[in-house]
Amino acid sequence: xxxxxxxxxxxxxxxxxxxxxxxxxxxxxxxxxxxxxxxxxxxxxxxxxxxxxxxxxxxxxxxxxxxxxxxxxxxxxxxxxxxxxxxxxxxxxxxxxxxxxxxxxxxxxxxxxxxxxxxxxxxxxxxxxxxxxxxxxxxxxxxxxxxxxxxxxxxxxxxxxxxxxxxxxxxxxxxxxxxxxxxxxxxxxxxxxxxxxxxxxxxxxxxxxxxxxxxxxxxxxxxxxxxxxxxxxxxxxxxxxxxxxxxxxxxxxxxxxxxxxxxxxxxxxxxxxxxxxxxxxxxxxxxxxxxxxxxxxxx
Amino acid sequence: xxxxxxxxxxxxxxxxxxxxxxxxxxxxxxxxxxxxxxxxxxxxxxxxxxxxxxxxxxxxxxxxxxxxxxxxxxxxxxxxxxxxxxxxxxxxxxxxxxxxxxxxxxxxxxxxxxxxxxxxxxxxxxxxxxxxxxxxxxxxxxxxxxxxxxxxxxxxxxxxxxxxxxxxxxxxxxxxxxxxxxxxxxxxxxxxxxxxxxxxxxxxxxxxxxxxxxxxxxxxxxxxxxxxxxxxxxxxxxxxxxxxxxxxxxxxxxxxxxxxxxxxxxxx
Numbered sequence: 001x002x003x004x005x006x007x008x009x010x011x012x013x014x015x016x017x018x019x020x021x022x023x024x025x026x027x028x029x030x031x032x033x034x035x036x037x038x039x040x041x042x043x044x045x046x047x048x049x050x051x052x053x054x055x056x057x058x059x060x061x062x063x064x065x066x067x068x069x070x071x072x073x074x075x076x077x078x079x080x081x082x083x084x085x086x087x088x089x090x091x092x093x094x095x096x097x098x099x100x101x102x103x104x105x106x107x108x109x110x111x112x113x114x115x116x117x118x119x120x121x122x123x124x125x126x127x128x129x130x131x132x133x134x135x136x137x138x139x140x141x142x143x144x145x146x147x148x149x150x151x152x153x154x155x156x157x158x159x160x161x162x163x164x165x166x167x168x169x170x171x172x173x174x175x176x177x178x179x180x181x182x183x184x185x186x187x188x189x190x191x192x193x194x195x196x197x198x199x200x201x202x203x204x205x206x207x208x209x210x211x212x213x214x215x216x217x218x219x220x221x222x223x224x225x226x227x228x229x230x231x232x233x234x235x236x237x238x239x240x241x242x243x244x245x246x247x248x249x250x251x252x253x254x255x256x257x258x259x260x261x262x263x264x265x266x267x268x269x270x271x272x273x274x275x276x277x278x279x280x281x282x283x284x285x286x287x288x289x290x291x292x293x294x295x296x297x298x299x
Numbered sequence: 300x301x302x303x304x305x306x307x308x309x310x311x312x313x314x315x316x317x318x319x320x321x322x323x324x325x326x327x328x329x330x331x332x333x334x335x336x337x338x339x340x341x342x343x344x345x346x347x348x349x350x351x352x353x354x355x356x357x358x359x360x361x362x363x364x365x366x367x368x369x370x371x372x373x374x375x376x377x378x379x380x381x382x383x384x385x386x387x388x389x390x391x392x393x394x395x396x397x398x399x400x401x402x403x404x405x406x407x408x409x410x411x412x413x414x415x416x417x418x419x420x421x422x423x424x425x426x427x428x429x430x431x432x433x434x435x436x437x438x439x440x441x442x443x444x445x446x447x448x449x450x451x452x453x454x455x456x457x458x459x460x461x462x463x464x465x466x467x468x469x470x471x472x473x474x475x476x477x478x479x480x481x482x483x484x485x486x487x488x489x490x491x492x493x494x495x496x497x498x499x500x501x502x503x504x505x506x507x508x509x510x511x512x513x514x515x516x517x518x519x520x521x522x523x524x525x526x527x528x529x530x531x532x533x534x535x536x537x538x539x540x541x542x543x544x545x546x547x548x549x550x551x552x553x554x555x556x557x558x559x560x561x562x563x564x565x566x567x
Contacts, residue, residue, distance in 0.1 A: 017475035024395065032391035035384040035447065036403070042422070043410055043444050049425035050417070065427070104320050111317030115310070124321075126556060131324045133498070133552035134545040135505035137521050141528060141541055142327030145334055150343040152330065183324060212309060233412070241414020244507055248528060258416045258508075265512060271424055278420045285413060 054276035058269070065272060073276035083260065087280050090257040093174060094239035094284075100179040101186040101235045102228065109191040110216075125191075132184035140248050143177045144168070147249065169251040177249050178239050185234035193227020194220065229292045236288050240281035257281055328545065335542040340535050353535040360536060366523040367543075373435070373519060374503040377442035381499045384443070385450025386492055393458040408452070410445040418445065419512035426513070433515025441513040442503040449502060450495035453559070457491035494555035501548040520544060 020027035054073055059066050077083045112124045131139065146152045147168035154164040167173050197220050205215040243258030250256075255263075257280055264274035334342065338350035357363055392404050410418055422441050426433060461484070469479040507521040514522060520540065527537050 013477050014475050017477050021476055025397075028391060028395040028397065031387050032395070035388035035391070035451075038380075038384050039388075039407065039444070039447070042425075042440055043418075044406065046418075046421040046425035047409075049428045050421035053424040053428065104323070107313050107316040108320040111314060115314060115317075126553060127321060127325060129552055129556060130549050131328060133501055134328060134549045135521065135541070137505060137507050137524055138331055138541040138545045139327050141524070141537070142330045144528070145330055145342055145344075146327065148342060150341070152344045155344045180323065180327070183320075237412065237414050241416040241508065243416060244525065247525075258414075261416050261420055262511065265420065265423060271420070271427060274420050275424050278417050281414045282417050289412075 050275045050278060053272045054279055056272040058272060063269060073273045076273065077276060077280070083277070086255050086257060086260050089254070090240055090281070091284060093171075093178060093256070094236045096175060097178040097182065097239050098186075098232045098235045100175070101183050102232060104179065104183055105186040105190050105228075105231065109187050109194055110220075112191050113194040125188075128184045128187055131180075132188070136181065137244060139181060140177060140245050143173070143180065144248050147173050147176070169249065171251070171254060173249040173251075174246060174254065177245050178235075178242070181242075181245065182235035182238050185238070186228070186231035189227045189231035190224065193224040193230075196227075197223045226296050229295055233289060233292055237281070237285045240284060331538070331542055331545055334538040337535065337538065342534055342538075353539045356533075357536040357539040360533070362518070362523060363520075363536065363540060366518050366520045369435070369517060370504055370520040373438050373442055374500050376439045377446050377503045378496050378500045380439070380443040381446030381450045382492060382496045385447040385495060385499075386454050386488075388447065388451045389454035389458060393455060408448055411448045415506075415508035419509040422509065423512040433513060433517075435517060437513045437515070438510060438517060438519065441509050442506060445506075445509065446499035446503055449499045450492065453491045453495035453498070454488055457488050461487055490558040494558040497551035497555035497558070501551045505544050505548050 053065070055069050055071070057066050057068065057070050057072055058064070077087075108128075112121060116124060148154075149164065149166075149168060151168070153167055157163075157165055167176070201219055201223070202215055205219045210218065241258055243256060243262045246254055246256045246259050247262075257277060261274045261277050264270045264277065333346060335353060336349045336351070337346040338348040338352050339346070388407065392400065392407075418441070422437070422444075423433075426437055431437060465483050465487075466479055469483045470476075474482065505521050507525060510519055510522060511525075518526070521544065524537055524540055524544070527533050
């Protein structure tokens with residue numbers, strides 16, 4: 001044994017080190033088992049439970065879940081126009097919000113990376129991180145205060161002499177608040193992608209007579225597109241899964257998929273139906289991820 | 300000349316747009332700060348009078364105190380579990396190539412890549428299925444599961460930028476695997492682990508969607524806020540609590556930003 005021939009007797013640590021060096025798979029098992037077991041036991045099994053229970057049903061007599069296979073939940077989803085409307089409303093909002101965020105993110109990201117003094121860049125990043133990470137609930141609540149009848153929005157409208165609007169508790173409010181909430185998620189990857197565009201290419205484009213706008217459209221944007229698209233995954237999937245925003249700033253009858261799931265569990269105690277409805281954002285998100293990958297979005 | 304003028308005009312418009320977007324991002328945060336100091340039970344703008352009354356009332360409120368303590372306990376425990384498991388996971392996926400590795404690295408990020416409602420209802424169905432009653436522990440399990448991803452992302456990003464030559468040099472100079480880990484690898488990743496821990500704490504402390512489905516009768520601070528807003532009760536105290544939640548989430552994030560050293564390297 002090589003270890004035994006070392007001049008000094010090997011310390012236990014050293015022989016353990018040598019043991020793992022010769023058998024890397026043993027160390028890999030020791031390191032990897034706890035997190036993989038955790039995620040397998042609590043996350044993948046939970047996803048499996050979600051899929052399984054979407055094919056079960058609540059017994060209307062006893063209120064207990066019956067473990068019998070049925071497509072009833074999915075039939076209900078497809079046949080009932082209310083649920084179809086909720087699903088389309090949610091997906092439509094996710095698309096509109098994502099487009100809005102791209103339009104808002106590009107100028108700020110471009111400014112941060114290409115125009116602002118690099119000295120200020122860390123501060124700009126920080127100013128974007130504060131709203132990104134400060135409580136979601138707090139930010140939705142802030143918008144509720146702003147858009148309320150006696151809020152700042154109407155006060156500002158009054159200042160320029162217009163009658164107070166009714167933005168609060170409407171689709172407009174949802175559009176503004178969702179776009180606001182996920183904007184930093186789109187800005188950060190976009191800025192990172194813009195940063196990676198080599199400036200030599202921009203200079204080459206300028207030398208060849210391309211003006212700023214043309215250089216942006218023909219060189220910068222195509223090269224930054226993967227980062228931008230990766231950012232839209234967040235804005236899209238987060239809109240699909242939120243129920244807090246519709247609950248707090250949406251009007252009556254503006255339920256989203258999240259609210260329908262919330263009500264199915266919390267009010268109707270019908271977990272199987274909630275699980276079936278939750279497969280809709282799951283599938284839509286998966287399709288969106290797939291489409292983004294096809295379009296070259298960064299991993 | 301004409302082109303130069305239009306270019307600089309375009310540039311001014313771009314800067315104006317960028318600053319407007321930045322103002323849009325920060326306005327609500329300012330609003331929260333202002334409203335917390337409003338001396339009024341009705342939420343009105345402009346704020347007539349400022350005082351610390353709502354702070355006194357919020358501190359005296361037992362429900363808020365219980366919810367605050369519960370959220371702190373959950374966040375602390377979830378962070379601890381996430382730091383241990385997230386770091387281990389990053390090392391495993393960084394060091395080893397094994398069958399199913401790419402599937403695993405994809406599955407790992409699902410808890411935050413998928414809409415929160417899916418994680419929430421999945422765990423709710425699962426706990427029901429294995430007959431685990433919703434309690435403090437089910438919240439901790441749920442929060443740890445998505446916090447692991449945060450720590451993993453930060454540690455993995457750091458590992459990928461570590462120069463392998465330092466590890467090789469240490470081994471060449473006679474250090475064994477453990478010594479190399481303690482003297483070389485650990486110091487170089489510690490700030491990434493710390494940053495991941497701070498982010499995990501912030502994320503757990505204000506999480507509401509997954510918590511709704513895993514808390515049962517427990518009330519975390521975000522759940523208290525949500526309930527109070529829906530019922531329209533104690534709204535002046537809500538303003539204060541919301542400010543506290545913002546501070547308790549923003550401060551760890553800014554701190555972790557400092558730990559990671561470079562801007563824009565946080566991985567959510």
